[in-house]
Amino acid sequence: MNDNDRSIVGFAMLAHATVHTYELSIPIFVVVWLQQFSTTTALLGTIVAVGYALFGIGALPGGVLADLLSARTVVIGCLLGMGGSFLLLGFAPGIPTIALALGLWGVAASVYHPAGLSLLSTGVSERGTGFAYHGMAGNVGIAFGPLATALLLLAFDWRTVAGLLSIPAALAVAYAVTAEFDEMAAVRADGGADEGRGGGPSSLGEFVTGTRTLFTAGFALAICVVLMNGVFYRGVLTFLPDVLGGFLPPITDYVRLFDPGSPMAEEFDLASYVYAGLLTVGIAGQYAGGKLTDRISVTTGLIGVFAALAVVAVLFVPAAQAGLGPLLAVSAVLGFVLFAIQPLYQATIAEYSPPDDRGLSYGFTYLANFGVGAAGAALSGILLSAVGTDGTFLALAAFPVLGAALAVALSRVGTRRGAA
Template sequence: MRDNDRAIVTFTGLAHGLVHTYELSIPIFVVVWLTEFPVTTALLGTVVAVGYGLFGAGALPGGVLADRYGSNLLVTACLVGMGASFLLLSVAPGVLTIAIALGLWGLAASVYHPAGLALISTGVEERGTGFAYHGMAGNAGIALGPLLTALLLLAFDWRVVAALLVVPAVGAVAYALTAEFDETAAVSTDGGEARDGDDGPPASVGEFLADSRALFTTGFALAMLVVTTNGLFYRGTLTFLPDILGGFLPPVTEFVRVFEPGSPLAEEFDLAFYLYSGLLTVGIAGQYVGGKLTDRIETTTGLAAVFGGLAVVALLFVPAAEAGLAPLLAASVLLGFLLFTLQPLYQATIAEYSPPGDRGLSYGYTYLTNFGVGAAGAAVSGYLLAAVGVSGTFLGLAVFPALGLVFAVTLWRLDE
């Protein structure tokens, strides 16, 4: 990779890792909040869905702003806002304040993906590799966020932990203020030139609507359906997964002899947190493989294969968990690997169906769909858990990758 490519990947990778550090620390806090406050999984799932929904809802205006003002300013503002929201979370006296803090986090974090991915798609010449490393950095945050949160919860109250999580954002802002790179270095090497009449970001509501109508070709619309099914399954699966895993795992004292049964440390050490973090760590390999595949095969072929695998894993996850620890670990590894292999595949697909001048807008729609509509997956899984239990929840969630397979195959046939 060239110096400009490396500078962009470093900048976006750091920010991406922090976005997901905060995002995936929330399910760890959910386990604590379920015992700390008199709430049901249905209510708390809805509260979390509000924050995650705003994480997606702000992506579209974020994409428009990225096209107009560039990515550096947007990403820096994102980092500042996320740190401030977790500072508010650290003083939350109840569920209402938690909902407000998560909502503010969602709005701040929402601008990252359209800004960061637009930057990679227009500034990094080795785009597939850039997406791969960017995704790996995100998964490092996805894995380290819950792991760091779980470890800190061994020693501190959850509010103190939320305050300590502000520190990385402060450091990232300091770095962001020094980053320099050419945001459009790769436009000439993009998969194609901008469409006729593509003269940059929309300057008015009328131009925004015109650009949006032009963007939504049949191919782009199908790609949005692919992104929707991914978002619903991603959020529906991960939000309550630490709590679900805890129902299948034996006490930690059966594995780690340094803990005395019934000791305070044994009670605080939740083995499910660490299996959850391990599952997310496996996603780093998935991101790398998915990114490399975008440079070697048709993205629609990769999407179809991964969605099919996820549907099978969802159907077999609970039977595997009930069969013992080894099958549960195997199912968790497959889930983590496949879930994150999807991301660079659909990100590259979006780039193929959108012009460079509207790349921020296209990723704005992508993450409005992925995280905004996808946030409903948290509420869906919360209500399914309350109504039909864990087995019924995974059967219901399996519908989403099955639909993703159908949409990916349809998109592949459209390109024939």
């Protein structure tokens, strides 16, 4: 990569990791909030779901902004908004302010993916390498967020930790305002016109026309596949640290890290570290899923991974009840498979959308996955209150089953299109 590529990729990697650091730190805070406030998993799940929904809903307007304005400007605004939201969270006296802070975080974070992906596609000449590093940075943030939050909670109360988590956004903004790069370098290198930004729809009519063109039967099925993944992803992860805590024994049963009764022993939550480890395994899942897209059809890969997710969901509670070893094993498999599907559905969207509408197609993708899929957080909270952990995982298993069925239907659409 040249200097311009490295500057853009470094900026995008830092911002991407920051977005997901915040996203996956929230479930760690959920465990604390359930203990400190008189609330239920149903109410807290709904509050978290609203924040996560806004994270996806803003993807479409975020994509339009990225086309109309400088992508750097949009990403800097995203970072400032996320950092400010966690500062507000650090001063939250109760559940209403927590809900407000999470909602503001969702709005700010929502614009990142369309803006960041747009920046990479127009500015980086070695796009494949740029996207690879970008994805890896996202997974580092996914694993680092809960781990850093759990470690900080050993020494500080949750409000202080929330305030400290605003620092990564501040550092990313400091880098962003000093980094020098050309956002349109790759477009010019490919022979495109040097017109800068401003290529988004200029009217509601153009947006509607582009959407109608995009939504073929194949693309609509692909979006439904993404939606099934989004609901399952959010439904499983939101309360997973709390769920794991119900199965894990005290750490002192296995190793004496701290003196019993000491403040560190009281604050140490083994479930948070198992959760972080599960997400770290997801990095390997992402790599494996990406390799699969080069070797088999995306629909075949989706069917296989969805089937694996359904099996893991059904077996998760029995394995967790069998002891620490089976719990760690099934958690590792869940983390691997849960993230292996991401490259597959991203490649599916590319396969069933025209290149000229790729930005719009990924806007709808993140709207479905992060926006509508956020309902999984509320659903799992309600299910945990009503039917317990066993019933929750059995109910959530229905979504990968539906995803596999939709992938089968999508493969037939692809066959007919190929034959035509």
